[in-house]
Amino acid sequence: MGRRGQAITLSISEQDKAQLEALALEFGLTWGDRPNISRLVEAIARRQLVIAPNHDWPKERVNALNRARTALIDAGEIEMAVAIAQLLLERSEITIPLRTEIEQFIHRPALPWRVEIERYIHRQCPFQLSYQDAAERVWNFTIHYAEIAIHEERQYLDCWCEETVDNRDLPELIHNWCLRLDRITDAAVSPVKGKWRDGLATIAVEMHLFSGLAFAYRSKTAKDEINEWLEEPPQVRRVVRRISNSFWFIREVLRYGKDCEIVSPDRVRDRMKREVLELYARYHTIAQPE
Structure with a gap:
């Protein structure tokens, strides 16, 4: 028996x-x-059946983990970023584009030229960056200051360069360049002689905030030099901020709509005015005579 x-x-x-x-x-x-x-x-x-994790993570949790992954990449913590990426790949909730992006990251978590750039930034040593864009144009930049920045959920190299050709920003800011890192597939990086700058070139811009935005606005402490209520007119917040790129600044102000007005300098105000007029022209339809 x-x-x-x-x-x-x-x-x-x-x-x-x-x-x-x-x-x-x-x-x-x-x-x-x-x-x-x-x-x-x-x-x-006997592990003939494996207990698997549930597949009911909300979108907010997935997005939070992915933002943590990109933040770790920016901080140079590649091993920790890979650990989070592997965790995300185990989930069925992530979208196909995100899965493809993460798989590509795990396959090649750190591009050699990206690592080299971060070393120069950390050592505060000027360097030259050369790369070819999608249109097969070769770009050469002699960089005396750089930082990795996030603009609208994309990683950029914000840098001060000797070269100014084809830069359409204001004269005071034409040495500043904003290079989207994911569009650089390969690059040559080499040291150059010179002095490392304290930061990007900047100008002061004054704007007035109205209605709910005036009360909801939170100061960007690293950039805002003045953040105060005006006595006249009442319930208007005055903010003076140093900006390094007029394009990204105007993109931000456009989101505020009528609740934000650029007061000075006139050149930035005029650029904003042109954007508003072009937007108006896009939506404005002139009635055709019958």
């Missing part, structure tokens, strides 16, 4: 019992034609 197995008692509700029987039946663990919970437990213990 064969040795009988040890008996165990499960204290579960009828609903849980029915769920376990359904699982046993699903995996063919039966006694005769009836589902057998004991065989189900035995299969789990």
Whole structure:
């Protein structure tokens, strides 16, 4: 006679019992034609069945982890970023584009030229960056200051360069360049002589905030030099901020709509005015005579 197995008692509700029987039946663990919970437990213990994590993560949790991954990349913590990437790949909730992006990152977590750039930034040593864009144009920049920045969820190299040709920003800011890193597939990086700057070139811009925005606005402490309420007109917030790129500044102000007005300097105000007029022209339809 064969040795009988040890008996165990499960204290579960009828609903849980029915769920376990359904699982046993699903995996063919039966006694005769009836589902057998004991065989189900035995299969789990012997790792014939693997208990997998649930697949009900909300979108917010996935996005938060992915933002943490990109923040770790920016901080140079590649190993920790890879660990989070591998965790995300185990989830079925992530979208196909995000899965493709993460798989590419794990395959090549740090491009050699990116690592080299970060070393120069850390050592505060000027360097030259050369690369070819998608239109097969070759770009050469002699960089005396650089930082990795996030603009609208994309990584950029914000840098002060000797070269100014084709830069369409204001004269005071034409040495500043904003290079989108994911569009650089390969690059040559080499040291150059010169002095490392304290930061990007900047100008002061004054703007007035109205209505709910005036109360909801939170100061960007690293950039805002003045953040105060005006006495006249009342309930208007005055903010003076140093900016390094008029394009990104105007992109931000456009989101505020009528609740934000650029007061000075006139050149930035005029650029904003042109954007508004072009936007108006896009939506304005002139009635055609019958």
